[in-house]
Amino acid sequence: MGITKSSARADTLCMNTVAVGVFSLTLLTGAVIVGAVAIGLAAPLYALVYLAVAALLVGTVIAVFCTKCPLRGEKCLHVLPGRLAALLPARQGKYTAVEIAVVVVALLLILAIPQYWLLSQVPLFALFWVLAGTGVFLINRRVCPVCGNRCCPLRPKE
Numbered sequence: 001m002g003i004t005k006s007s008a009r010a011d012t013l014c015m016n017t018v019a020v021g022v023f024s025l026t027l028l029t030g031a032v033i034v035g036a037v038a039i040g041l042a043a044p045l046y047a048l049v050y051l052a053v054a055a056l057l058v059g060t061v062i063a064v065f066c067t068k069c070p071l072r073g074e075k076c077l078h079v080l081p082g083r084l085a086a087l088l089p090a091r092q093g094k095y096t097a098v099e100i101a102v103v104v105v106a107l108l109l110i111l112a113i114p115q116y117w118l119l120s121q122v123p124l125f126a127l128f129w130v131l132a133g134t135g136v137f138l139i140n141r142r143v144c145p146v147c148g149n150r151c152c153p154l155r156p157k158e
């Protein structure tokens with residue numbers, strides 16, 4: 001009975017973490033869309049280019065980072081990246097410095113590219129950073145501490 005109760009509690013905790021994982025990813029996607037809107041108001045074609053580049057960069061992160069994650073596939077706490085990573089060959093081992101650098105640069109580029117256009121549109125600038133900041137905060141506080149990817153450099157030290 002005790003085991004059943006504790007395993008039910010673990011299931012609930014996992015479901016809550018997945019809900020936060022999906023919600024935080026949705027907020028980050030919202031930030032990218034707000035960035036695209038800001039670009040699109042000035043240059044619609046550039047907005048499409050930004051969305052395509054962001055999709056390519058997200059794909060790079062999935063190929064470089066998620067394919068080494070033990071949660072790729074059904075167990076991914078953000079759902080979609082893990083499912084997409086499962087379509088690629090699984091990889092093993094710790095992340096190399098180059099892999100970490102590629103992931104950091106890819107994520108920073110997604111955030112940085114729309115800033116030029118956002119800076120001249122204060123409400124969209126504020127919305128972008130509220131969405132992106134809340135998404136990153138939730139991942140850092142609610143997802144990273146219970147994530148099973150022991151090789152992740154963002155994982156809190158045990």
Ligand code: SF4
Nearest residue numbers: 066069072076081082
């Ligand atoms: S939990 Fe693993 S598979 Fe899911 S997004 Fe994070 S690194 Fe990628």
